[in-house]
Amino acid sequence: MSEREPLPWQAAIWAQLAPAREAGRLTHAWLMCGPGGIGKRHFVGAWTARLLCETARGTEAACGRCRSCIQLAAASHPNLLWLKPEVDAKTGKTKRDISVDQLRHLIDRLQLNSHYGQLKIGVIDPADALNASGMNAVLKTIEEPTGDALLILISERPMALAATLRSRCQRVAFAPPPVDQSLEWLAAQASGASVDRSLLAAAGHAPLKALEWLRSDQISERGRWRREWLEIADRGADPVATASAFKERERTALWLADFYQFCVELLKLRLLRSADALGNLAQRLPAPALEAMSSEALESQRRLQQNANPQQLAESLMIAWWRWTRVRR
Numbered sequence: 001m002s003e004r005e006p007l008p009w010q011a012a013i014w015a016q017l018a019p020a021r022e023a024g025r026l027t028h029a030w031l032m033c034g035p036g037g038i039g040k041r042h043f044v045g046a047w048t049a050r051l052l053c054e055t056a057r058g059t060e061a062a063c064g065r066c067r068s069c070i071q072l073a074a075a076s077h078p079n080l081l082w083l084k085p086e087v088d089a090k091t092g093k094t095k096r097d098i099s100v101d102q103l104r105h106l107i108d109r110l111q112l113n114s115h116y117g118q119l120k121i122g123v124i125d126p127a128d129a130l131n132a133s134g135m136n137a138v139l140k141t142i143e144e145p146t147g148d149a150l151l152i153l154i155s156e157r158p159m160a161l162a163a164t165l166r167s168r169c170q171r172v173a174f175a176p177p178p179v180d181q182s183l184e185w186l187a188a189q190a191s192g193a194s195v196d197r198s199l200l201a202a203a204g205h206a207p208l209k210a211l212e213w214l215r216s217d218q219i220s221e222r223g224r225w226r227r228e229w230l231e232i233a234d235r236g237a238d239p240v241a242t243a244s245a246f247k248e249r250e251r252t253a254l255w256l257a258d259f260y261q262f263c264v265e266l267l268k269l270r271l272l273r274s275a276d277a278l279g280n281l282a283q284r285l286p287a288p289a290l291e292a293m294s295s296e297a298l299e300s301q302r303r304l305q306q307n308a309n310p311q312q313l314a315e316s317l318m319i320a321w322w323r324w325t326r327v328r329r
């Protein structure tokens with residue numbers, strides 16, 4: 001995947017936005033929104049490179065050779081400022097908010113005269129990491145635009161932004177690509193890895209998320225997780241011991257997504273009356289139990305996103321699973 005090219009499912013948005021400057025359609029503020037893992041950030045990277053490129057025209061991608069492209073490749077372009085939450089020096093963790101100081105620096109830079117008379121671009125990623133005063137400062141900048149400055153906000157949760165700020169931005173909505181297109185793309189990116197629909201579904205149909213999982217060793221844990229769930233169901237293994245491995249947020253998110261997928265598969269197998277280990281479990285459990293477990297898995301995913309403690313979520317889910325699988329029809 002080339003960083004300068006849009007992803008295959010972004011072709012229509014690209015055709016609209018790549019020539020926006022020449023066509024006089026480049027407004028001062030843009031809001032790129034849509035679920036995580038589908039390539040919004042990638043698109044903004046390719047688009048800003050295209051806008052800054054000195055030779056690309058029409059729907060062409062940035063050339064990769066001009067002065068601007070070379071500066072971008074060296075991450076030293078004076079006219080592109082990409083703001084992200086900083087990493088806390090003490091804990092090594094990414095902070096939740098973009099600080100007012102970071103934002104002030106960005107706004108000051110956007111208001112300076114640009115180098116080479118080029119466009120100046122500020123990206124706020126993610127925009128929902130701004131606090132209320134940050135959002136106000138951004139709004140003020142948008143209301144008093146300076147010449148050739150451009151502000152791009154990226155957000156998975158646009159509703160978390162102030163309504164006034166949302167309404168001042170040109171909104172571009174990104175959506176997950178069709179399943180077949182995602183699978184084709186994933187197969188090309190992760191050559192040799194087995195790419196299946198259940199993985200993509202567990203990743204919320206977000207192909208970049210699924211690719212990240214494929215490339216991480218977490219995916220190799222899926223087989224073991226399934227064995228553990230079966231051990232709880234078939235032999236009454238200790239649910240709290242199983243849950244104790246989940247302290248880390250990202251890994252718990254993948255585990256929860258996989259457990260949800262597991263429940264959905266069991267519900268399907270119930271109808272198919274298949275006779276392997278999973279099929280037997282599916283026959284043994286009442287459908288309401290499986291439905292209850294899959295909604296509990298979804299609810300846990302939601303609560304994890306709202307900052308609930310991963311291990312407590314994992315424990316209550318596994319205890320519920322242990323209880324339901326003790327029920328005999």
Ligand SMILES: [Zn+2]
Nearest residue numbers: 053063066069
């Ligand atoms: Zn170029």
